[in-house]
Amino acid sequence: MTHTPRRILVVDDAPDFLGFMETLLTSEGYAVAVAGSAPALRERLLIERPDLVIADVRMPGLAAFAVLDMLAADAKTRDIPVLLCTGAIQEVDEAAERLRRAGIEVLIKPFDIDDLLQLVARRLPPP
Numbered sequence: 001m002t003h004t005p006r007r008i009l010v011v012d013d014a015p016d017f018l019g020f021m022e023t024l025l026t027s028e029g030y031a032v033a034v035a036g037s038a039p040a041l042r043e044r045l046l047i048e049r050p051d052l053v054i055a056d057v058r059m060p061g062l063a064a065f066a067v068l069d070m071l072a073a074d075a076k077t078r079d080i081p082v083l084l085c086t087g088a089i090q091e092v093d094e095a096a097e098r099l100r101r102a103g104i105e106v107l108i109k110p111f112d113i114d115d116l117l118q119l120v121a122r123r124l125p126p127p
Helices: 015-027 038-048 066-072 089-094 096-102 113-123
Strands: 007-011 031-035 052-055 082-086 105-108
Touching: 007 015, 007 038, 015 031, 015 113, 031 038, 038 066, 052 066, 052 113, 066 082, 082 089, 082 113, 089 096, 089 105, 105 113
Parallel strands: 007 031, 007 052, 052 082, 082 105
Antiparallel strands: none
């Protein structure tokens, strides 16, 4: 039986972080796509149909939490689980209630790799 790897889309404006996440998650058996801008995010969402989105809160050209709004606005993407991986502590604190209601978990940079992998496994829906 062939196993189809779970698809993860990582959204961040830092190329080094995208490369790190792609290498790490690929080594764990996930199929990883990356997006470093709003246009790339929109394109990847259409092409990839990810099982999970890992996103930063702050990126050039996107308002805080714009990735969440973009996903929620489309019936095809609103059920995709999201893990925020960010250093934007103030924005996360200010939106804590919204994030809690939406069931969105947050991992603050810098983070422990084991914590990241546990959250990814927990956020992915069953195959």
